[in-house]
Amino acid sequence: MTIEKKVRAYTNIALIKYWGKRDEAAILPTSSSLSLTLDAFYTETSVAFKEDITQDTFYLNGVLQNEAATQKVSRFLKLFREPTGIQTPALIKSTNFVPTAAGLASSASGMAALAGAANLASGLNLPDQELSTYARRGSGSATRSIYGGFVEWQMGTSSEDSYAVPIDDANWDIGMLVVVVNSRQKEVSSRDGMKNTVETSPFYAGWLESTAKDLIEIKKAIHSHDFQKVGEITESNGMKMHGTMLGANPPLSYWEPYSVVAMQLVRQLRKEGIPCYFTMDAGPNVKVLCRLSDSEKIKARFAEVFRTEQLIVSRPGKGLQIMSN
Template identity: 65%
Template sequence: MMIKGKARAHANIALIKYWGKRDDELVLPMNSSLSLTLDCFYTETEVIFNDDIEKDYFYLNNNIQDEAATKKVSDFLDLFRNSAGIKSSAMVKSINYVPTAAGLASSASGFAALAAAANVASGLNLDNKDLSIYARQGSGSATRSIYGGLVEWRRGISGKDSYAVPVDDAKWDIGMIVVIVNPKEKLISSREGMKRTVETSPFYTSWVESAEEDLKQIKIAISKRDFEQMGLIAERNSLKMHATMLGAKPPLSYWEPESVLVMQIVRELRKEGIPCYFTMDAGPNVKILCKLSESYKIKERLTQSFHEEKIIITGPGPGVTIL
């Protein structure tokens, strides 16, 4: 027997950040979050359940992956195999159109695509809500990549009610510019950085409280299509998250000198009357929330300091697609 499924999922960038788990095994977040799915960055994954192979194989960008990476994929596929009563091993082939582990949400698109492909191959045919619950258990932010546009990941009380919901299609002149400061794999993974911050930063409790308020306020701004207010909330939320890391023991920072340069350029552009706002995840790369109609003007300014190929303009992306 050989059954397969193939899917594409797009990366998302959180505007209200997810930073910290209250349950490692179920991947339950400390606070709810909100993101924008992007059209430029995505992962395509094929899952083939095959009785003729004796173990799972995982290929990423045509390269066979090591035992640790394969185990992560195998453990995730077990969620589908156990639910569907499948005993077969799997061949997983994934192509990532996102730099891996550089703070560009490659795990979000990666696990969302894997979940969607496994959903087809296993014959479970879960709806998007349940698929979001499954995807969350691979990578927290993957729960949001099930949907397009602006998406909220609800904190929930248990593993059954922590899932993503669509908020807005974001098709009202919203864009994002990704400035790739450093595409290399970061030294401290998000998982490790998050754990250290939760366990040791004295600022962390305040962060959780204020993130919930930020979420409430940004949803009001989105409902009014108040772009400036939405951007200000997102930028401040990002800075607060990075502040919690500076309080960790030992402190950690993902910023590089060029990250700070991008922030300065954004502030200058705002003074000149161009509404744009920066946000950063666990990595040195900076994302600029802007009006899509003004993105080329902003890119032009950035090219004075950065090579053009390091500046990527993207619009809102779709939810998962079956290929």
């Protein structure tokens, strides 16, 4: 009997950024990174190995996917098929509660959910730490979505030890306001932007040295619950990452005019005594790290400039959630 296994994975937003690979095939990063898992954005994915279908079949948001998208999923499932000897075709159904490819890390929750569901459906039943190395092979940031709260992706020395570890549950009045400046698919993918930056930006070596120090300092701040320090490091690290892109050839910027408006508003709120700090990934959307207790007040201020549907408050998210037995 075919048993469908369904898993929910939450997306994560990097506070110490992942920007660059030293091994493209294994997706090994050039530096370690640290993120906050969010409960407002997630992917639910089911995997069932079925004798009554002739090939892997992939539905995303209820739509049958083309051969290229299905092959990408099939290549990932090979990681679970090889050690278990499973050759049966798989039916994969995935629903994204995240705008796809808009700088909101849908690949993180998507590949983490696929890894979790495949882990159960195949009977491989890997522990979380090892599962995070499998998720990494689908999307680098997915390695962090195996866990909730603050999570570190340790760069490691090989595919076996490049994995994520939980740092802190973030259950100390931590929140985030996501400002969706533009939810359309971006013109330059993270993968392409990252590769171009690594290969051509003269600022990149300085970034690697700086981000290693940022990681040490932010972990100290998290352990001491020093919100101001966490926020300051987050904002600085994100800006430095975007600085490396501006130095690339050709220069790259994911910012849009309203990205800058959002950043300026965060600075204004700080002047008014409301602690909050911005960060941005490879996209125009701005994420505002804040006290959860201040989040609705901050959202109200942003609502003076942005539409309500562009503003999403999130609490810290959990690790993988099994939705079916």
